[in-house]
Amino acid sequence: MSYVPYKLILANNTNSSLIEIDSLNNLIITEENIKLAGSVNINNNYTLPITSPASGNYILNSNNGALSFSTYTPVSISQFQYNLYVSSSGNDSNDGSISSPKLTIAGAMAFVNTLSANTNVSINLASGIYTEAVLINKSGVSIIGSSSIGCVINGDIGINTTQNSSFYSIVEISNVQINGQISVLNATVYTNSVVLSNVVCAPASGFNCLSANSTGGLLCDITVKNSSVFYANNDTVAVNLINASLTMIGSQITNNPTLANTIENFIKVLASSRINLFGSSLIQSSTSASVKALIDVANSSNATSSSTVNNCLLQFTASTSTATGCIINYSNTASANTYFFYNNAIKTNFNIGLTIDKYIIYKTSTGAINFTFGNILSYNNTNHSIPATGFVSGYIRTLMKTVV
Numbered sequence: 351m352s353y354v355p356y357k358l359i360l361a362n363n364t365n366s367s368l369i370e371i372d373s374l375n376n377l378i379i380t381e382e383n384i385k386l387a388g389s390v391n392i393n394n395n396y397t398l399p400i401t402s403p404a405s406g407n408y409i410l411n412s413n414n415g416a417l418s419f420s421t422y423t424p425v426s427i428s429q430f431q432y433n434l435y436v437s438s439s440g441n442d443s444n445d446g447s448i449s450s451p452k453l454t455i456a457g458a459m460a461f462v463n464t465l466s467a468n469t470n471v472s473i474n475l476a477s478g479i480y481t482e483a484v485l486i487n488k489s490g491v492s493i494i495g496s497s498s499i500g501c502v503i504n505g506d507i508g509i510n511t512t513q514n515s516s517f518y519s520i521v522e523i524s525n526v527q528i529n530g531q532i533s534v535l536n537a538t539v540y541t542n543s544v545v546l547s548n549v550v551c552a553p554a555s556g557f558n559c560l561s562a563n564s565t566g567g568l569l570c571d572i573t574v575k576n577s578s579v580f581y582a583n584n585d586t587v588a589v590n591l592i593n594a595s596l597t598m599i600g601s602q603i604t605n606n607p608t609l610a611n612t613i614e615n616f617i618k619v620l621a622s623s624r625i626n627l628f629g630s631s632l633i634q635s636s637t638s639a640s641v642k643a644l645i646d647v648a649n650s651s652n653a654t655s656s657s658t659v660n661n662c663l664l665q666f667t668a669s670t671s672t673a674t675g676c677i678i679n680y681s682n683t684a685s686a687n688t689y690f691f692y693n694n695a696i697k698t699n700f701n702i703g704l705t706i707d708k709y710i711i712y713k714t715s716t717g718a719i720n721f722t723f724g725n726i727l728s729y730n731n732t733n734h735s736i737p738a739t740g741f742v743s744g745y746i747r748t749l750m751k752t753v754v
Contacts, residue, residue, distance in 0.1 A: 399417050399418050399419055401418075401419060402419075403419040404419065404421075407419040407420060407421060408420060408421070431470045431471070431472060432462075432465070432469060432470070432471040432472065433448075433471075433472050433474060434446035434452065434458045434461065434462070434471060434472070434473050434474065435447060435448045435451040435452065435473075435474050435476070436451055436452045436453070436454065436455055436457070436458050436473060436474065436475050436476065436480070437451040437452075437453070437475075437476040437478065438453070438476065438478035438479065438480070439451075439476075440452050440453040441453050442454055442456075442457030442460075446458055446461055448474075451476065454480065454482055455473060455475070455480055455482060455484050455493065455503070456482055456484065456485075458473045459473075459484070459485065459486065459487075459488075459491075462488050462491060463487070463488060465488070469488075469490055470490040470492075471488070471490060471491050471492070472492045472494055473491065473492065473493045473494065474494050475493065475494065475495045475496060475501050475526065476496060476501075477496045477497070477500035477501055478500075478501065478502075479502045479504060480501075480502065480503050480504065480505075481504040481505060482503070482504075482505050483505040483506050483507075483508070483530075484503065484505060484506070484507045484508070485507075485508045485510070486507070486508070486509045486510070486511070486521050487510050487511055488511065489511045489519035489520060489521065490519075490520065490521075491521050491522075492521070492522040492523070492524070493522070493523045493524070493526065494522075494524050494525060495524065495525035495526035495527075496525065497525055498525050498526060498527050498548050498549065498550050499527065501525060501526045501527065502526070502527045502528075502529065503526055503527070503528050503529065503530065504529045504530065505529070505530045506530040506531045506532075506533065506553075506557075507523065507528060507530060507531070507532045507533070508533050508535070509521050509532070509533065509534045509535070509542075509544055510534075510535040510536075510537070511536075511538075511542055519536075519538075519540065519541070519542045519543065520542075520543045520544070520545070521543070521544050521545070522544070522545040522546075522547065523544075523545070523546050523547070523549055524545075524546070524547035524548055524549065524576075525547070525548050525549075526549060526550075527549075527550040527551075527552070528549060528550070528551045528552070528553075529552055529553070529554075530551075530553055530554070530557075531551075531553045531554075531557040531558055531559065531560075531561065532546070532551060532559065532560045532561070533558075533560075533561050533562075534560070534561070534562040534563070534570045534572060534594070535562075535563055535564075535565075535570075536562075536563075536564040536565070536566055536569070536570045537564075537565050537566045538566040539566050540566070541569065541571055542564070542569075542570050542571065543571040543572075543573075544562075544570065544571070544572045544573070545572075545573045545575070546560075546572070546573070546574045546575070546578055547575050547576045547578065548575075548576040548577055548578060549574070549578045549579075550578070550579045550581075551578075551579070551580050551581065552581040552606060553581075553583065554583075555583050555584065555585070555586075555609060556583065556585065556586055557583065557586060558586055558587055558588060558589065558590045559580035559581065559582065559588045559589060559603075560572070560574075560580065560588070560589045560590070560596075561589075561590045561592075562590070562591050562592065562594035562596070563592040563593065563594065564592070564593040564594055565593070569593060569594055569595045569622075569623075569654065570593070570594040570595065571594075571595045572594060572595065572596050572597070573597045573598075573599070574596070574597070574598045574599070574601045575597075575598070575599040575600060575601060576599075576600060576601070577600060577601060577602075578598075578601040578602070579601065579602045579603075579604070580601075580602070580603045580604075581604065581605065581606040581607075582603055582604065582605055582606060582612055582614070582616055583606055583609055583612070583614075584605075584606070584609045584610040584611060584612045584613065584614075584636075585612075585613065585614060586614055587614050587615050587616070587617070587618040588603050588614075588615075588616045588617065589603070589616065589617045589618070590618050590620070591617070591618065591619050591620060591621075591623035591625070592620045592621050592623065593620075593621045593622050593623060594623045595623065595624050595625075595626075595654075596617070596623070596624075596625045596626070597625075597626040597627075597628070598625075598626070598627045598628070598630045599628045599629060599630065600628070600629045600630060601630050601631075602630060602631040602632070602633065603616045603617070603630075603631070603632050603633075604631070604632075604633045604634075604635065605633075605634065605635050605636055611636040611637050611638035611641070612634065612636040612638065612641060613636070613638050613640050613641050613642060614642055615642045615643055615644065615645065615646040615679075616632050616634065616644045616645065617632075617644070617645045617646070618646050618648065619645065619646065619647045619648060619649060620648050620649065620650070621649065621650055621651060622649060622650075622651045622652060622653050622654060622684075623649065623653065624653040624654070624655060624656070624657045624687075625645065625657050625659075626657055626658045626659075627658070627659045627660070627662050628658070628660050628661060628662070629660075629661045629662065630662050630663075631662065631663040631664075632644045632645070632662070632663070632664050632665075633663065633665055633667070634665065634666045634667065635667045635668070636666075636668065637668040638668075638670070639669070639670055639671040639672070640670070640671070640672050640675075641666070641668075641670050641672070641675055642672065642674050642675060642679070643674050643675060643676050643677060643678060643679035643712065644664055644666075644676075644677050644678070645659075645677065645678045645679070646674075646678075646679045646681055647678060647679070647680045647681065647682050647687070647689075647719075648681045648682055648715075649682040649683070649684040649687055649717065650682070650683050650684060651684050652684045652685075652686045652687055653684075653687050653688075656687075656688035656689065656690060657687070657688070657689050657690070658689075658690040658691075658692070659678075659689070659690070659691050659692070659694060660690070660691075660692045660693060660694070661692075661693050661694065662694045662695075663694070663695050664677050664694055664695070664696050664697075664698075665695075665696065665697035665698070666697060666698050667697070674712055674714065675698070676698055676710055676711060676712045677696060677698055677710045677711070678691075678710065678711055678712075679711075679712045679713075679714060680711070680712070680713045680714070680715070680717070680719050681713075681714045681715045682715055682717040682719065683715050683716055683717045684717045685716075685717045685718045686718070686720070687717070687719055687720070688719075688720040688721075688722075689719060689720070689721050689722070690722045690723075691721065691722065691723045692722075692723075696710055698710060
């Protein structure tokens with residue numbers, strides 16, 4: 351039985367007939383007839399081109415609605431995102447699909463290294479423990495865990511994308527716990543960018559959480575964000591930067607609670623490196639009397655741009671007897687670095703003589719620093735030159751007094 355209607359009525363909201371069609375056979379409705387009948391319009395009404403298409407032509411829709419035949423080059427498949435899957439129940443002989451996952455990250459990387467240099471690849475890790483060292487030498491690689499608690503990598507991670515020197519290199523690691531050191535090397539003249547998101551890093555004793563070294567002319571550019579946590583060792587700098595740029599957003603560096611009391615810096619800034627800390631926490635719970643500054647700025651050449659520490663929690667929870675046991679020690683020999691230090695909550699426990707001032711800044715070398723400062727009790731947007739050596743004095747001493 352046919353359900354084709356024999357009559358079609360187009361009406362407005364008063365039920366008065368605008369157009370009534372009694373037969374659907376051999377019916378042609380023109381745009382002009384419909385518009386004359388009332389307030390009915392036809393949108394997206396296009397006329398096909400009257401020319402003949404050439405081989406390989408596609409219909410092209412221009413901004414004014416006109417259609418024409420044109421050539422079109424499809425996007426190469428290499429520009430799309432690959433998704434590989436790794437599971438502790440997988441096998442490296444599998445194809446890496448979600449139903450046939452690889453067993454190891456190395457197995458997934460072996461496939462990645464057969465792809466072209468500009469391919470974006472996500473390596474998705476199922477919950478589990480992966481005991482292996484990881485080397486990422488392709489740009490565009492993302493290692494994505496199921497969660498920073500349920501996905502653990504027992505081993506160091508090396509990032510060296512020097513083979514992709516013809517374009518900007520980027521690597522991302524997210525949602526994993528790494529029981530090892532993260533090492534970033536950039537030996538090219540092109541920028542190397544690494545993003546660590548929701549990463550927990552707890553290396554073995556004697557190793558950095560993060561080390562970065564650029565020898566090729568441009569910085570290693572590293573972003574740590576989304577509640578990442580670095581657990582510092584007792585005798586090793588947590589973050590060691592050589593010609594590198596670190597931006598830490600909403601993340602934390604603190605002591606490894608399973609080790610002895612820390613004596614080293616949390617962050618060491620070397621060569622022409624720079625740091626930017628936003629909404630992050632550096633919490634030094636060591637009870638050692640010889641613990642060093644949270645941040646040591648030891649630039650031997652000028653940083654390429656300024657550094658900012660803003661809205662952070664920076665603190666010692668125990669007293670220290672060393673003069674460099676402050677928030678920032680400037681041991682730089684370069685003389686044109688600029689630091690902005692705004693709206694931070696601070697606690698530090700080193701006194702000068704019989705005073706009750708807990709000093710935030712100490713200067714131990716000859717390079718000058720252009721310093722703009724403020725904290726939660728005071729704010730000043732004027733640049734000041736910190737003396738070449740010694741404690742910060744005068745009005746800076748007053749305004750930079752610790753919040754106890």
